[in-house]
Amino acid sequence: MADQNDPLxxxxxxxxxxxxxxxxxxxxxxxxxxxxxxxxxxEDRLNLLTQQERRARLAAPAxxxxxxxxxxxxxxxxxxxxxxxxxxxxxxxxxxAVVVLFVVLFHGFTAGRGTQTGQPHTTTSTASSSPAGRSxxxxxxxxxxxxxxxxxxxPGNPQVVYLLTTDSSGQLKLARTExxxxxxxxxxxxxxxxxxxxxPTFFVSPLDAHTVFLTVGGTRSGSTCxxxxxxxxxxxxxxxxxxxxxxxxxxDGGAHWSQVQFPASGIVGDTMILDEAIGQVNExxxxxxxxxxxxxxxxxxxxxxxxxxxxxxxxxxxNDGGSTWQFIDNGLTGAGYICDIAPVPAGSTVFAITxxxxxxxxxxxxxxxxxxxxxGAHWSQVxxxxxxTDQGMVAVSVGNGGQPLLYINAPxxxxxxxxxxxRPRTGNGALVDSPADLQVSIDGxxxxxxxxxxxxxxxxxxxxxxxxxxxxxxxxxxxxTQQSGRPATxxxxxxxxxxxxRKLTPGFLAVPQSVLVTSTGAGNQTLWIVxxxxxxxxxxxxxxx
Amino acid sequence: MFIRQxxxxxxxxxxxxxxxxxxxxxxxTMLRAAAALVGVADAEDAAQEALMRAWQxxxxxxDLAALRAWLLRITVNVCRDWQRGRFGTGKRLMEPLDDGHAxxxxxxxxxxxxxxxxxxxxxxxxxxxxxxxxxxxxxxxxYYAGMDASEVGAALGIPPATVRTRLRxxxxxxxxxxxxxENQPSSSQWEGS
Numbered sequence: 001m002a003d004q005n006d007p008l009x010x011x012x013x014x015x016x017x018x019x020x021x022x023x024x025x026x027x028x029x030x031x032x033x034x035x036x037x038x039x040x041x042x043e044d045r046l047n048l049l050t051q052q053e054r055r056a057r058l059a060a061p062a063x064x065x066x067x068x069x070x071x072x073x074x075x076x077x078x079x080x081x082x083x084x085x086x087x088x089x090x091x092x093x094x095x096x097a098v099v100v101l102f103v104v105l106f107h108g109f110t111a112g113r114g115t116q117t118g119q120p121h122t123t124t125s126t127a128s129s130s131p132a133g134r135s136x137x138x139x140x141x142x143x144x145x146x147x148x149x150x151x152x153x154x155p156g157n158p159q160v161v162y163l164l165t166t167d168s169s170g171q172l173k174l175a176r177t178e179x180x181x182x183x184x185x186x187x188x189x190x191x192x193x194x195x196x197x198x199x200p201t202f203f204v205s206p207l208d209a210h211t212v213f214l215t216v217g218g219t220r221s222g223s224t225c226x227x228x229x230x231x232x233x234x235x236x237x238x239x240x241x242x243x244x245x246x247x248x249x250x251x252d253g254g255a256h257w258s259q260v261q262f263p264a265s266g267i268v269g270d271t272m273i274l275d276e277a278i279g280q281v282n283e284x285x286x287x288x289x290x291x292x293x294x295x296x297x298x299x300x301x302x303x304x305x306x307x308x309x310x311x312x313x314x315x316x317x318x319n320d321g322g323s324t325w326q327f328i329d330n331g332l333t334g335a336g337y338i339c340d341i342a343p344v345p346a347g348s349t350v351f352a353i354t355x356x357x358x359x360x361x362x363x364x365x366x367x368x369x370x371x372x373x374x375x376g377a378h379w380s381q382v383x384x385x386x387x388x389t390d391q392g393m394v395a396v397s398v399g400n401g402g403q404p405l406l407y408i409n410a411p412x413x414x415x416x417x418x419x420x421x422x423r424p425r426t427g428n429g430a431l432v433d434s435p436a437d438l439q440v441s442i443d444g445x446x447x448x449x450x451x452x453x454x455x456x457x458x459x460x461x462x463x464x465x466x467x468x469x470x471x472x473x474x475x476x477x478x479x480x481t482q483q484s485g486r487p488a489t490x491x492x493x494x495x496x497x498x499x500x501x502r503k504l505t506p507g508f509l510a511v512p513q514s515v516l517v518t519s520t521g522a523g524n525q526t527l528w529i530v531x532x533x534x535x536x537x538x539x540x541x542x543x544x545x
Numbered sequence: 546m547f548i549r550q551x552x553x554x555x556x557x558x559x560x561x562x563x564x565x566x567x568x569x570x571x572x573x574t575m576l577r578a579a580a581a582l583v584g585v586a587d588a589e590d591a592a593q594e595a596l597m598r599a600w601q602x603x604x605x606x607x608d609l610a611a612l613r614a615w616l617l618r619i620t621v622n623v624c625r626d627w628q629r630g631r632f633g634t635g636k637r638l639m640e641p642l643d644d645g646h647a648x649x650x651x652x653x654x655x656x657x658x659x660x661x662x663x664x665x666x667x668x669x670x671x672x673x674x675x676x677x678x679x680x681x682x683x684x685x686x687x688y689y690a691g692m693d694a695s696e697v698g699a700a701l702g703i704p705p706a707t708v709r710t711r712l713r714x715x716x717x718x719x720x721x722x723x724x725x726x727e728n729q730p731s732s733s734q735w736e737g738s
């Protein structure tokens with residue numbers, strides 16, 4: 001069947017110098033697609049699937065197979081997949097019994113050993129006795145498993161977990177638990193629907209576990225951002241060139257909401273906009289705390305009347321918990337792209353990074369470090385940074401007037417994304433980053449020293465974003481690798497002065513959706529890891545350090 | 546643009562029959578996206594897997610207007626899993642994807658047929674393959690899978706503005722790597738904006 005969206009649109013708001021390449025890619029893409037097989041066979045497969053489903057419904061009440069069975073089923077092979085569905089449906093009871101028996105036995109085995117086995121979902125299948133689980137192993141929580149929505153753990157109190165999900169009628173709601181998912185309290189949203197082109201997203205304040213920010217996408221109409229409302233009948237938000245967004249804040253855990261006030265049209269950064277710089281993909285990073293202040297990147301509307309990311313990012317601060325915000329980038333906006341901000345946790349010193357070209361793509365640009373000792377009111381240039389791509393900066397207090405430690409993951413790239421030729425290559429020939437690209441400064445950014453490669457599992461690995469800071473000043477990173485053919489994550493830490501990286505956890509056989517590092521007053525430190533358990537469900541696990 | 550106007554109103558038919566009626570409209574795009582991401586040889590299987598997931602999750606789709614974006618997102622997710630040995634999970638925090646995966650993601654472009662000037666096409670595709678994965682996937686979905694910025698954004702879970710920002714950046718990087726050959730005129734007529 002013909003696709004109703006053909007032909008491919010060719011209009012893009014591109015600079016003139018890019019148009020020839022744009023046309024060349026359009027041509028090459030069209031030629032490439034012309035040689036693809038038609039979708040007829042795929043349609044045949046769809047018909048077969050639906051016919052079998054009808055037959056199965058006639059033979060027995062339809063049942064939706066749990067994800068685990070789908071995986072087992074897939075292993076039978078592609079050709080048998082469709083035929084096997086009927087057989088699998090008939091064998092559900094048998095397989096379920098086997099799987100349950102396996103889980104019970106395996107759980108007993110791992111519990112008996114008291115060590116992590118590399119299968120985090122089997123280490124503890126019931127809620128743990130302590131908030132962060134047992135030390136030395138990954139802990140699962142029955143009430144925080146297979147959540148139908150991406151959860152966010154409150155950075156200031158990991159007992160508080162939020163979830164954006166739909167109720168039985170399809171209405172989007174914010175759910176909150178404070179007892180490991182044993183019970184949830186639901187709250188209506190001030191705006192936004194699950195059916196919006198960009199459904200609402202949210203993040204939690206690091207200062208207060210009951211302060212939640214909601215971002216709702218909409219369509220710009222003149223100077224107004226029109227968002228969908230839960231009780232409204234509209235749903236004309238089709239996105240395209242006039243996408244915009246509004247933000248709301250609740251300071252009572254979701255019960256009441258008010259619109260956030262900004263000095264201009266736009267929103268503070270989450271994954272909606274500032275995907276390349278501040279905040280990036282970990283929404284725990286959207287707001288950067290300092291005492292009672294919150295710093296954030298702010299995404300204004302671009303010349304195309306769209307929310308713009310890195311190219312237009314500005315810096316804002318809030319002194320009232322996030323209700324109102326003010327610009328603090330006077331003196332920075334003319335310095336190029338604003339790439340990053342790292343407040344020292346105590347006091348009023350904050351660092352920022354600007355770039356003359358881009359922040360993270362590489363290509364010969366230079367990064368400049370800036371410092372403010374009055375919460376962004378005035379900035380002074382510290383100097384150039386050692387690399388030319390910003391992949392995350394964090395400032396650590398050292399106390400008693402000492403200069404803060406600054407960590408930055410700043411690989412040196414050349415040729416627009418290529419790393420310097422002295423860098424090692426992976427098996428497929430790609431030049432990669434290395435832990436040595438992580439730099440530390442003990443003098444406020446004036447001089448820098450590379451982190452060692454010793455102790456890191458793969459000297460070629462990119463440590464990625466700093467995930468958090470431990471009590472001893474170590475910075476936590478995650479490293480993605482393969483373990484027995486499956487993606488695995490290893491968590492490592494390093495602090496200035498150490499000659500080697502420190503492995504924090506056993507291998508974690510999944511790639512996290514997000515990671516949070518928390519510390520209690522008693523000194524307990526915990527990694528909180530959110531993973532996807534299916535295309536639409538997520539689970540939370542913890543690891544007490 | 547999404548095809549809201551093409552969605553038929555819910556009738557007396559069951560949800561499953563509704564799926565069977567609506568999904569075929571999007572098979573071509575799903576197949577193209579899969580071919581661009583996992584290669585022609587595996588495209589049908591990956592697209593079928595995406596259909597299976599969509600079939601099983603059909604009751605979770607609350608608004609038929611979002612069907613196309615939903616299917617494309619599932620397809621992209623399946624293709625990512627596919628490259629990880631089919632049993633991986635989503636990778637939000639750690640993107641860009643690891644280099645091994647990234648290289649595989651569209652490495653098939655270079656060996657697939659379809660270019661009138663094979664050498665030039667290989668140069669272009671090799672340059673595409675050398676991009677960082679965030680840029681590669683934008684280029685591949687936009688030009689090779691033939692999706693517009695809204696569709697790419699919906700499939701990747703990012704707004705079209707971000708897609709366009711990345712697209713401009715990716716093109717600038719490609720131009721730098723291909724220079725001066727990228728300035729060769731194309732045979733097609735640019736419509737301009």
